[in-house]
Amino acid sequence: MPRPARVPSPERSTPVALWSAIVAASLGLAALAAWAALGFDRGPRPAFLDPPAEGGRPTAVVPKTDPGLLELAGSGSNLPLTRALAEAYMAGRPGARVVVHESIGSTGGVLATLDGLVDVGLVSRPVREDERARGVHVVPYARVAVVFAAHPSVPDTVLAPATVLALYGGESTAWPDGSAVRVLLRESGDSGHAAVARVLPQFTEVTERAYREGRWPVLYQDLAMQQALLTTPGALGVFDRGAIRAQNLPLKVLALAGTEREPAKDLAFVTAGPPAPEAARFMDFVASPAGRALTERLGYVPIGSGA
Amino acid sequence: MRSTGVPAREAGWKQVPALARFVGARMLPLAVFLVLVVGSSAPLASLVLGRRALDERARATAGEVAGWIRGEVQQRPGLWRYDTAKVVGHLRAYAVGEDVDTIVVVDDRGTPLELGGEIERARLLAAPLRWAAADVFVGAERVGAVWVAVSEQRIRRDALLLLLLFGTLGVGLAALMFGIPLRAAGAAELRIRDLVARLERSRSELEALNRDLEARVEARSGELRRTYERLRAQERHLRELSGHALALQEQERRSIARDLHDSVGQALTAIRLHLQLIGERSTDGELARIADRSLRLVDEALEEIRRTVQNLGPAILDDVGLVEALRRYCDDFAERTGIPVHHRVDEPAEPVPGGIESACYRILQEALTNVARHAAPSAVEVRFEAPAERIRLSVRDDGRGFDPRRGESEGHGLAGIRERVELLGGTLSIESGPDAGCTLRVELPRPTGRVPGPARDAGAYDDGT
Secondary structure (H helix, E strand, O other): OOOOOOOOOHHHOOOHHHHHHHHHHHHHHHHHHHHHHHOOOOOOOOHHHOOOOOOOOOOOOOOOOOOOEEEEEEOHHHHHHHHHHHHHHHHHOOOOEEEEOOOOHHHHHHHHHHHOOOOEEEEOOOOOHHHHHOOEEEEEEEEEEEEEEEOOOOOOOEEOHHHHHHHHHOOOOEOOOOOEOEEEEEOOOOHHHHHHHHHOOHHHHHHHHHHHHOOOOEEOOHHHHHHHHHHOOOEEEEEEHHHHHHHOOOOEEEEEOOOOOOOEEEEEEEEEOOOOHHHHHHHHHHHOHHHHHHHHHOOOEEOOOOO | OHHHHOOHHHHHHHHOOHHHHHHHHHHHHHHHHHHHHHHHHHHHHHHHHHHHHHHHHHHHHHHHHHHHHHHHHHHOOOOHHHHHHHHHHHHHHHHOOOOEEEEEEEEOOOOEOOOOOOOOHHHHHHOOEEEEEEEEEEOOEEEEEEEEEEEOHHHHHHHHHHHHHHHHHHHHHHHHHHHHHHHHHHHHHHHHHHHHHHHHHHHHHHHHHHHHHHHHHHHHHHHHHHHHHHHHHHHHHHHHHHHHHHHHHHHHHHHHHHHHHHHHHHHHHHHHHHHHHHHHHOOOHHHHHHHHHHHHHHHHHHHHHHHHHHHHOOHHHHHHOHHHHHHHHHHHHHHHHOOOEEEEEOOOOOOOOHHHHHHHHHHHHHHHHHHHHHHOOOOEEEEEEOOOOEEEEEEEEOOOOOOHHHHOOOOOOHHHHHHHHHHOOOEEEEEEOOOOOEEEEEEEEOOOOOOOOHHHHHOHHHHOO
16 A cells, blocks of 8 residues: 655744744843843943052142131121121231132031132031041131011011911912012021021921922022022012121011020131131130120121120 | 654644644744844844943043143152052042942053052952053053053943843744744645645546536436437438439339330320221321321320439430440440540449439439530540449549539539439539539448338339339
8 A cells, every 4th residue: 555645744843943033032032131220331431430549549629828818618698697707807807817618508618628729618517527636626606687688579477387388388479468479598508498497397397398399499599598588579588687686688578486595606616626826816806895896787697605 | 653653742733733833943043043143143233332332431431541641740759659649549439430349540651550558459350451551651661551440340230231131022923923924834834724625625526527418418418319310311311212202203214114115105106006907008098198197196295204214214224224325325425416425334232222223323424414515525435333332423523613602503404313313312522623524423322121011012122123
């Protein structure tokens, strides 16, 4: 009997070529996925992530070279009073040279002092323990009231705590005359905000939420806040009463009603260790009756050893 | 036995219809690839696009911070570095998007201006960060740079979520893509098998029907064949009967002719001789005239008897036989008409029945008479042969010829020849044309057996006597 012709069975004809193509495509896909997942295109990496060179990181700070010049720098809250005091100091001592730089913040003032770039740092917040541990010497010299300052167009004169929270929280967006409220924030950790928070604890939460939501503009310096308050109708912000009085600024101060005490912050000099003679002479002047009188006259409360 | 060593899964696969296995073997890699493509394309696209967005965000943030730093440097040369910490710290905490991990400001030497302490190098190295930088220029002097790190954690998380979703979707689609054709192929194969089975049944039924039909046709054909054979036999019988009748008729005519010739003719001849003697010896004139008139009447009667005998049957057949009779007639025709006749008359292999002899003789007579009347040939050729089965006679002339389709209807004597031939079951063919002469062929069958009935009793059909 003749053997029947062998017919190729469909199930035996394995699609090798198809499997090969699929495997090749899958490998390509896997390579692409690995490239994408592992982030091989992460881009440039900054050099400061490399291990530090032997002997430590070289500093870019150039210490001051004019020993006869007394240089002060720090928080913007200190500037109006300190500049007035420096002018009075130089006026009474021919040859004395004192420079008060623009605001670099309390932290900047401390570090610039520690770096030796300035002689005296100006702080408007309590000095931290880590700063004290680096040998910072603190000399408080004034206390300033922290107020809610507003553009002169704002009709209100008093703010209740609930109103403050409603304004900063965005629930209240118009003044009684219908004009728009434009709240101006300082950056987180600002000494003025911290002073308000000490008497109105909910203020911290409200400002945190405002930061996260980006509801109001944030200003990083006292000078910027001052200019914004002066030029923005309906503007409201935390400011120093002493700065307003010392500079005769046409801003409206809104009294905070219903709190046990008025928000305030202490202003202090910091030095890297005991103050140098020139710095000590200046501090002595500030603590002198003349200096204290000037401080008081400008709207600040003299504090410190002379008080 | 394969089943003992085949794993359960393979055994299950073997139970799947062949077409479904064939489709499944080709759909499976495509399904796998579909899972990979669908599952990975969206996460990959999300990762790539997310990284682009992150890079763009990092560059934008770096540029924004660099712009702010530039203003600070311009306001406080030398001291600007101490004021960046609070700004950068605030920006890190609030003012940048959730993907911005850190902002580092470096001076012109690349040293970070971290005012709060050392940067978290180990964390930054370990974290999935992407960096972008913007230089800070004051005039033409590069005073520093801003580095912004964005985290890939969110887009990786999103990509993983997409991988889960689209992987599930891909598996579902692949299952559909794999399952639907597989089920369709299985169903199609079952239907095909059912169709094939039905076709097989139909074919079997058709074959049975065909066999039955063939049997019926065979039976019918056999019946028709038998009927045909019976008709052929009847026809043959009728032909033989007619031939026998013709033979009997011919025999009877010859008998009558012989009787006329032998008895009446002899008697009249004797009477003539007597009358002739009476006329010669009578002295009486009146008697002599009566004898002479009687003699003329006897001559007329003899002539009439001779013509009658001639018409009743060619006596020459009885006298000299068919072959010699045909030859003599050819010679007589040539002598009488002046037309040369070339004849070839063969001796028959077997004796020719008397009816056929007469028919052959009369056909030759008729044919040559036609030639003499119509053809005006220069010569005539006659051929006779009588082998065992057939008797053939042909007459060919080179005369003017005629149209065979009109020959019989125009009285060429052909109708009588055809009638005579058909009575004997033979065939007649005429080949002629204008100026093409004419060839007449007659083919007569020999009788196959004795004819029952009167013909058998006569016996003259076979022996011609």
